[in-house]
Amino acid sequence: MKMLSRYNRVNILTAFFVLLICSLSYYFIIRNILIQQIDKDLQVEEQEIKDYVTNNNTLPKESSYKGQEIHFKRSGQAVLRHFESTLSTDSLSNENKSIRQLLFPVTVSGILYKATVIKSQTQAEDLIQLIFVVTAGIFMLLLLVIAFINRFILVKLWQPFYSTLQKLTSFTVNDAQPMHLATSNVDEFNELNHSVTKMTERVSNEFNNLKSFTENASHEMQTPLAVINSKLDLLIQHSHEGQGEQLQAIYDSVRRLNKLNQTLLLLTKIDNRLYNLSEEVDLKKLLEEKFVQLEELVQARHITVTKSLADIRILMNYDLAEILINNLLNNAIKHNTTGGTIQCILWDDGFRITNTGGQLTFNETAIFERFQKGASSDGTGLGLAVVKQICLSSNFKVAYSYKDQLHTIELLFGSHQAFIN
Amino acid sequence: MKILVVEDEVELSKSICLYLKEEGYVCEVATDYSNALQKTETYTYDCILLDISLPVGNGLSILSQLKQNNKLDGVIIISAKNSLDQRVKGLQMGADDYLAKPFHLSELSARVGAVIRRKKYDGSTTLKFNELTIDTSSRMAYHNEQPLDLTRKEYELLLYFIANKRKVLSKNAIAEHLWGDDMDLANNYDFIYTHIKNLRKKLVEKGSSDYLKSVYGMGYKFTDQ
Numbered sequence: 001m002k003m004l005s006r007y008n009r010v011n012i013l014t015a016f017f018v019l020l021i022c023s024l025s026y027y028f029i030i031r032n033i034l035i036q037q038i039d040k041d042l043q044v045e046e047q048e049i050k051d052y053v054t055n056n057n058t059l060p061k062e063s064s065y066k067g068q069e070i071h072f073k074r075s076g077q078a079v080l081r082h083f084e085s086t087l088s089t090d091s092l093s094n095e096n097k098s099i100r101q102l103l104f105p106v107t108v109s110g111i112l113y114k115a116t117v118i119k120s121q122t123q124a125e126d127l128i129q130l131i132f133v134v135t136a137g138i139f140m141l142l143l144l145v146i147a148f149i150n151r152f153i154l155v156k157l158w159q160p161f162y163s164t165l166q167k168l169t170s171f172t173v174n175d176a177q178p179m180h181l182a183t184s185n186v187d188e189f190n191e192l193n194h195s196v197t198k199m200t201e202r203v204s205n206e207f208n209n210l211k212s213f214t215e216n217a218s219h220e221m222q223t224p225l226a227v228i229n230s231k232l233d234l235l236i237q238h239s240h241e242g243q244g245e246q247l248q249a250i251y252d253s254v255r256r257l258n259k260l261n262q263t264l265l266l267l268t269k270i271d272n273r274l275y276n277l278s279e280e281v282d283l284k285k286l287l288e289e290k291f292v293q294l295e296e297l298v299q300a301r302h303i304t305v306t307k308s309l310a311d312i313r314i315l316m317n318y319d320l321a322e323i324l325i326n327n328l329l330n331n332a333i334k335h336n337t338t339g340g341t342i343q344c345i346l347w348d349d350g351f352r353i354t355n356t357g358g359q360l361t362f363n364e365t366a367i368f369e370r371f372q373k374g375a376s377s378d379g380t381g382l383g384l385a386v387v388k389q390i391c392l393s394s395n396f397k398v399a400y401s402y403k404d405q406l407h408t409i410e411l412l413f414g415s416h417q418a419f420i421n
Numbered sequence: 422m423k424i425l426v427v428e429d430e431v432e433l434s435k436s437i438c439l440y441l442k443e444e445g446y447v448c449e450v451a452t453d454y455s456n457a458l459q460k461t462e463t464y465t466y467d468c469i470l471l472d473i474s475l476p477v478g479n480g481l482s483i484l485s486q487l488k489q490n491n492k493l494d495g496v497i498i499i500s501a502k503n504s505l506d507q508r509v510k511g512l513q514m515g516a517d518d519y520l521a522k523p524f525h526l527s528e529l530s531a532r533v534g535a536v537i538r539r540k541k542y543d544g545s546t547t548l549k550f551n552e553l554t555i556d557t558s559s560r561m562a563y564h565n566e567q568p569l570d571l572t573r574k575e576y577e578l579l580l581y582f583i584a585n586k587r588k589v590l591s592k593n594a595i596a597e598h599l600w601g602d603d604m605d606l607a608n609n610y611d612f613i614y615t616h617i618k619n620l621r622k623k624l625v626e627k628g629s630s631d632y633l634k635s636v637y638g639m640g641y642k643f644t645d646q
Contacts, residue, residue, distance in 0.1 A: 219474075219501045219502060220501070222501035222503075222521075222522040222523060223430050223433065223501055223522055225522065225523040226430070226433055226501075226522035226523035226524065227430060227432045227433050227436070227523075228523070229523040229524065229525060229526075230432075230433055230436030230437065230440070230523075230525075230526050231432070231436055232591070233436070233440065233525055233526040233527060233591065233594070234436055234439055234440060234526070236589045236591055236636070236639065236640055237443075237588060237589050239589075239636075239637065239639075240637075241637050242637075243637065244636070244637025244638045244639040245637075245638070245639070247591075247639050248591075248592070248638070248639040251591055251592075251593045251639070252593070254523070255593055255597075258523055259602070262503065262602070265503075269504075293600075296612055300611065300612070319505055
């Protein structure tokens with residue numbers, strides 16, 4: 001639930017209950033005060049009747065005047081003085097109206113009478129009703145105003161928060177741009193923005209440090225590798241029989257380490273966007289060249305290559321295009337079966353390479369992940385990770401599929417990037 | 422032939438000098454910027470191997486100093502950074518070649534030889550090994566003036582061997598020289614064997630001695646000893 005609706009709900013519910021309780025107590029208090037007022041009038045009347053009886057030793061006349069009535073009745077039993085509210089039927093209009101009456105005993109010449117003084121309560125009731133209606137109106141207005149404030153003022157008040165939230169959502173560490181957050185006239189939001197800006201700056205800094213660390217570490221590794229390589233080159237000049245195998249193993253490992261290092265460096269450089277991506281690359285030419293270079297490999301494994309290459313150029317970095325094609329072709333040859341096939345299709349806005357080969361020994365969704373390789377592969381496991389990274393940086397889509405012993409990798413360039421020659 | 426090695430990693434410069442001395446070069450070492458600058462200003466070298474990432478000062482400024490003083494020393498940049506930008510920048514500033522670390526000494530030696538040939542003997546770009554001659558300008562190999570019919574790879578291989586004559590060349594060094602970094606290693610060893618077998622056959626057919634020796638299964642040596 002959104003904070004606003006939650007707050008609204010709590011706020012309005014509370015206001016409603018508080019107002020309800022207040023209204024009820026208000027009603028009863030006012031009613032009490034008014035009844036007390038009537039009772040006082042009734043008591044005055046009682047006193048007047050008692051005084052009259054004391055002075056004249058006779059009952060005053062029964063009367064009915066201005067909503068006030070006096071009645072006497074002979075009573076056989078004792079009369080308890082008390083007030084009561086009741087309804088009486090009006091003889092004229094035959095309407096029920098609420099009255100307040102005081103009953104008390106009066107003794108005239110030894111005869112006990114029950115005296116009743118009645119006062120109409122209608123006026124008081126009307127007053128209460130009026131007050132109630134006015135109060136209810138005010139309360140309704142108050143609720144409306146609260147709802148309005150919540151809905152419009154709060155939304156406006158929280159606007160900086162939502163804009164910060166939106167910027168945070170779209171924040172990527174790769175972005176070289178620092179976050180720009182508008183200042184608001186609410187201190188809390190300014191503090192939030194300040195903290196967010198600080199935090200994102202710190203994250204970006206850390207990320208940049210990490211990136212340059214990877215790059216520096218890779219570079220620093222090249223010199224020790226060069227030393228090892230050079231020492232090996234010297235060592236083999238005077239080696240003995242029996243050392244050959246060991247020396248060869250060291251050579252291979254150094255080369256592999258170097259390859260790994262170079263590839264990690266390449267990935268870091270692509271991440272750091274150190275490549276100019278707006279060069280025009282003649283993909284057909286590049287593919288033909290690569291196939292010539294790899295001819296020996298293809299022939300050695302008796303692989304049949306079929307090509308259908310459209311004459312197109314695409315916008316990307318030339319070096320990256322070379323690495324991309326190289327990795328894809330090498331992959332298609334390396335993981336092929338002897339006597340297998342490679343099918344290469346280049347069209348207006350895509351490239352597809354299909355090769356025969358056994359099933360993957362790992363989950364195919366992980367094929368583009370770093371260091372993911374088959375059980376029998378002696379590669380670095382970075383070839384397709386590089387392909388993926390190059391595609392990402394060049395805004396290509398890349399997908400892998402396996403069907404009927406055929407591995408297919410398909411790239412889609414996006415129409416704005418490809419030109420037909 | 423005098424070579425200056427500007428390299429702050431002592432062990433690497435030692436290896437380079439040891440290898441090049443055996444090839445008949447005179448080798449000097451400068452381990453820092455000021456030392457290098459002093460040496461290049463005082464003496465003339467046939468080839469300078471320049472590490473551009475020195476701890477103090479940039480190797481490239483040594484290069485620009487050389488060019489300002491109109492020195493004709495050949496320069497090969499050795500860099501830990503294998504980036505095209507660096508390579509292009511170095512070559513534009515007048516370097517003759519660019520070699521990324523790590524490299525094989527045989528590769529370095531071949532490049533040094535090529536740079537010196539270009540600088541010294543204008544026009545006559547030939548290498549000799551007994552009765553064999555290679556003309557690098559026309560990319561032809563001869564046995565006693567008789568042209569040899571070699572494929573491109575065989576020619577490259579022969580040139581590489583003669584540039585590193587009497588040295589053991591590892592299979593890795595040969596594979597990297599012939600195919601570069603891109604190709605898979607495991608397969609290349611078989612190709613090397615095929616190319617060497619063919620090259621040896623062609624040489625022996627022309628009446629050449631069998632100079633190509635296999636060394637304990639890890640490399641080859643082109644030697645008359």
